Amino acid sequence: MHLPHIPPYKTKVVEPVYFRTRAERTAKIEEVHYNLFNLHSDWVIVDMMTDSGTGAMSxxxxxxxxxxxxxxxxxxxxxxxxxxxxxxxxxxxxxxxxxxxxxxxxxxxxxxxxxxxxxxxxxxxxxxxxxxxxxxxxxxxxxxxxxxxxxxxxxxxxxxxxxxxxxxxxxxxxxxxxxxxxxxxxxxxxxxxxxxxxxxxxxxxxxxxxxxxxxxxxxxxxxxxxxxxxxxxxxxxxxxxxxxxxxxxxxxxxxxxxxxxxxxxxxxxxxxxxxxxxxxxxxxxxxxxxxxxxxxxxxxxxxxxxxxxxIELDYLHDRIEQVHYLGAQLKKYGIPIQEPIGGHALYIDARKMLPYVPLDQYPAQVLGVEAYIEGGVRGVEIGTLLADRDPITGLDRIPELELLRLAVPRRVYSLQHMDYVAVTLAKIMERRDNIRTGFNIKKQAAILRHFTVELSKI
Ligand SMILES: Cc1ncc(COP(=O)(O)O)c(C=O)c1O
The missing domain is CATH 3.40.640.10 (Type I PLP-dependent aspartate aminotransferase-like (Major domain))
Incomplete structure (x- = not known):
């Protein structure tokens, strides 16, 4: 019998997480115009918006x-x-x-x-x-x-x-x-x-x-x-x-x-x-x-x-194992992800996961908003909103992939958090037949619109 893998560190300082109800999250995301960047972090339960600058120091x-x-x-x-x-x-x-x-x-x-x-x-x-x-x-x-x-x-x-x-x-x-x-x-x-x-x-x-x-x-x-x-x-x-x-x-x-x-x-x-x-x-x-x-x-x-x-091997092993553990959980629930799993994040193929949301209604943003409402999980859209408009025609550029990225901060979350995130996505998968509409843009900046865009539900 092998001893199970455990992280090469233990916790010395903790940071509180605030739990809100699903109804509170539903009202809040509408209030911030369905833009995940507009959420105060204490309204987020598992924050996977980015792995950049969000790690824990030793x-x-x-x-x-x-x-x-x-x-x-x-x-x-x-x-x-x-x-x-x-x-x-x-x-x-x-x-x-x-x-x-x-x-x-x-x-x-x-x-x-x-x-x-x-x-x-x-x-x-x-x-x-x-x-x-x-x-x-x-x-x-x-x-x-x-x-x-x-x-x-x-x-x-x-x-x-x-x-x-x-x-x-x-x-x-x-x-x-x-x-x-x-x-x-x-x-x-x-x-x-x-x-x-x-x-x-x-x-x-x-x-x-x-x-x-x-x-x-x-x-x-x-x-x-x-x-x-x-x-x-x-x-x-x-x-x-x-x-x-x-x-x-x-x-x-x-x-x-x-x-x-x-x-x-x-x-x-x-x-x-x-x-x-x-x-x-x-x-x-x-x-x-x-x-x-x-x-x-x-x-x-x-x-x-x-x-x-x-560059310590134990650290890197733990880091990559955690990302891959989440990937394996998501796959277990049939969630379509970019494979093979990379280093710092999971990328969910929103077109495959939400096939009934029309392509011009921002399916990856819809998935991001659903993950927030379902479990307070915050990811980030890597799709049409991020790709922005063609500077000449002013029309949306449609990227090759429409993804929701769940980035894993370094040394911050446990495998229990990863289980929680996977079940959040699985619950959306269960009710995906009922997710058929997306968003209209109400307001957008001239460049880098995804940070401040305001959306309304169709
Ligand atoms: C590959 C790569 N290069 C450059 C940058 C820009 O770095 P910063 O966000 O620190 O300005 C990033 C940030 O995510 C990145 O992933």
């Missing part, structure tokens, strides 16, 4: 909060962060930023110009936004398997090398300042990239003399998938895999709110002194002095520790 990280050196320049907490990044990632220069998109702002200010192309895999929406803001274009070269939720492929985040080479040949390397690899791919379901694919992408880029940059928000989870899904690396340590992932990568940037295990923070890391100097100018304009760049000393200290904890 006692060592809280100790770093107390030890935080808040000196404007040259704080000890900054040097702790530098040492962690140098040791784990092998980059000499580190530019702290307040979060991931600030790193994108600084980096792209230095290297992206109008007319440029940035090929890569499933660019995150802020990445794409910062590229398009500079009148450049992100070209998605993710393998096609990523866009079919039923295809089983261990590395759905992989780059299609033929497509990448066609893009380079067609447009010329002069237009391409860098190739962008995202690990893991948030936008296609937390899907990882294999080490083989990373190495082949770097080799291809080298033949055209193009540098490779990496968006490493969830790099530790990606390394875990390499260890567990890519046979050649089964015996490697996570640190060895991380070292191999970053070998020959010119620049990495990180939203530390994910695998940095902190509530706020980010950074850019690189070995090129000249580029670091250029970045420093933008850090000073946009973020703050180069030794804090938008982070407090205590936040840098907590991040220096979080980076070490996030």
């Amino acid at each position: 006692e060592q990280q809280w100790a770093e909060i107390m030890l935080g050196d808040e000196s404007y320049a040259g704080s000890e907490s900054y040097f702790k962060l530098i040492r962690s990044v140098q040791h784990i990632m092998g980059f000499e220069f580190v530019a702290p930023t307040h979060q991931g998109r600030a790193a994108e702002n600084i980096l792209f200010s230095a290297v992206v110009k109008e007319g440029d192309l940035i090929p890569g895999n499933a660019h995150f929406d802020t990445t794409k936004g910062h590229i398009e803001f500079r009148k450049a274009t992100a070209i998605d070269c993710t393998i096609l398997e990523a866009f079919d939720t039923t295809i089983i492929h261990p590395f759905k985040g992989n780059i299609d090398l033929d497509k990448l080479e066609r893009v380079i040949k067609e447009h010329g390397r002069e237009k391409i300042p860098f190739i962008n690899i995202t690990v893991t791919c948030n936008t296609v379901g937390g899907q990882p990239v294999s080490l083989k694919n990373i190495q082949e992408t770097i080799a291809l880029a080298k033949t055209y003399d193009i540098p490779v940059y990496m968006d490493i928000a969830r790099y530790a989870e990606n390394a875990y998938f390499i260890k567990t899904r890519e046979a050649a690396y089964a015996d490697w340590t996570i640190q060895e895999i991380v070292t191999a992932m970053f070998k020959d990568v010119a620049v990495v940037w990180m939203s530390a709110k994910k695998d940095g295990l902190v509530n706020i923070g980010g950074f850019i890391a690189l070995n090129d002194a000249a580029l670091y100097e250029k970045l420093s100018q933008f850090t000073i304009i946009y973020e703050g002095f180069i030794t804090y760049g938008g982070m407090s000393g205590r936040a840098m200290g907590a991040l220096s520790e979080g980076l070490k904890e996030a």
Whole structure:
């Protein structure tokens, strides 16, 4: 008999959860115009809106909060962060930023110009936004398997090398300042990239003399998938895999709110002194002095520790097991999810789960609202509301997938919470024949409408 798996931590501080009745939740969601972003968090029972900045810190990280050196320049907490990044990632220069998109702002200010192309895999929406803001274009070269939720492929985040080479040949390397690899791919379901694919992408880029940059928000989870899904690396340590992932990568940037295990923070890391100097100018304009760049000393200290904890095998095993446990429960109830299950979230295919809701009535938002009413579970729509309108026609862009994402915060919830979430969805599944209408838009902003949109029930 095997001892069952248990988390490699225990609880020291607790945060209350408030229970409201179904009738109270039904009235509340109508009051906030069916927009889940408008809910106060104390009206939510299990909050799965995002895994970004929502994790629980360890006692060592809280100790770093107390030890935080808040000196404007040259704080000890900054040097702790530098040492962690140098040791784990092998980059000499580190530019702290307040979060991931600030790193994108600084980096792209230095290297992206109008007319440029940035090929890569499933660019995150802020990445794409910062590229398009500079009148450049992100070209998605993710393998096609990523866009079919039923295809089983261990590395759905992989780059299609033929497509990448066609893009380079067609447009010329002069237009391409860098190739962008995202690990893991948030936008296609937390899907990882294999080490083989990373190495082949770097080799291809080298033949055209193009540098490779990496968006490493969830790099530790990606390394875990390499260890567990890519046979050649089964015996490697996570640190060895991380070292191999970053070998020959010119620049990495990180939203530390994910695998940095902190509530706020980010950074850019690189070995090129000249580029670091250029970045420093933008850090000073946009973020703050180069030794804090938008982070407090205590936040840098907590991040220096979080980076070490996030590559511990026990932690990663527990993290991925929890996400997969929820996936298995959902499957048990016949709920259609993106497979294989990725690193940080479950993605429910709303078109399949609610087949009677017309496509132009926002089925994934309908599912999100139903999950809130049924059990106080808050997810987020990754569908037509998020895809927004075509800037030329003003009509809704219909994305390939209409998903409700249930993201799992790190070290926050128990398996009991996962059971609760699965039963909430199962109860919606039971009554899905009666869910036949969705929403009209009452009010929407010019861009990024999903955050503030107001909806009415049809
Ligand atoms: C892959 C990826 N890159 C960049 C970002 C942007 O980071 P932030 O939210 O810290 O600005 C995110 C955030 O979710 C992300 O998932």
